[in-house]
Amino acid sequence: MTQVFQKRPKVSSIVHSDQWVWPCSMLIDLLEIKNHMPSYNPNSSLEDCIKWLPTPDGIYSVASTMASLKTPHPLVPWFELVWYSHNIPRMSFIFWLAIRGRLSMLDRVHLYNPRVGTLCVLCSSSPETHAHLFFECAYSKVIWSHLKDMCGRPWNGHSWPRFIVWAAQRWKGKSPSIVVKKLCLAVVVYYI
Ligand SMILES: [Zn+2]
Structure with a gap:
């Protein structure tokens, strides 16, 4: 639990033996993250990394940000x-x-x-x-x-x-x- 609340926590802080191990007492923000966690179990042998989900390769781009913010609308006749x-x-x-x-x-x-x-x-x-x-x-x-x-x-x-x-x-x-x-x-x- 103390690891989670350190200044620069890592995902590995809540992973033990390829299982998610959440602290017994959590902040509201952590609860929200927990509720949106993927259903699969973590792999302890891999390093933590950051992936940008809107792109297939996980690499950030301004274009993908714009695309993810836009809500598609039908073209107007004019x-x-x-x-x-x-x-x-x-x-x-x-x-x-x-x-x-x-x-x-x-x-x-x-x-x-x-x-x-x-x-x-x-x-x-x-x-x-x-x-x-x-x-x-x-x-x-x-x-x-x-x-x-x-x-x-x-x-x-x-x-x-x-x-x-x-x-x-x-x-x-x-x-x-x-x-x-x-x-x-x-x-x-x-x-x-
Ligand atoms: Zn007038």
Whole structure:
């Protein structure tokens, strides 16, 4: 038991004659380790070693850490609208946040700080939401109106989410004209 509580204990401290021998009185942390111990018995003839379980060879790598932390999710239909080989990362990132509705619009800020008003700072006529700022605001409509010929779609009467779905369905592939459309979309959202 005294061996287990020494400053630098080893696994061998709790191994005797190829059996796990746990101290009678254990700390809560030790109990948790005991509950997660493998069912096989130890081999006293082998040296203690450290193995990184996420990799088959037991050797640590940053890539395996990232892979083990990630939870797989299905691809969203607008994936290629945001992430593509010629994208501008900082603009794609802002565009991605806008699609997810995670930018700090005043309607969201107001939830955390009620002293902050919600009126759009560009037109002062409606609450500043993602849908308003990027699609409904008079300021944004002027910008979009200059791009409507390029996109082949009028802007009035269509919501921000519906436009994203529309663009994701049509702007597929790697042709220069498609890439330019996607770049313009990200640039407009970024600068608005
Ligand atoms: Zn506005």
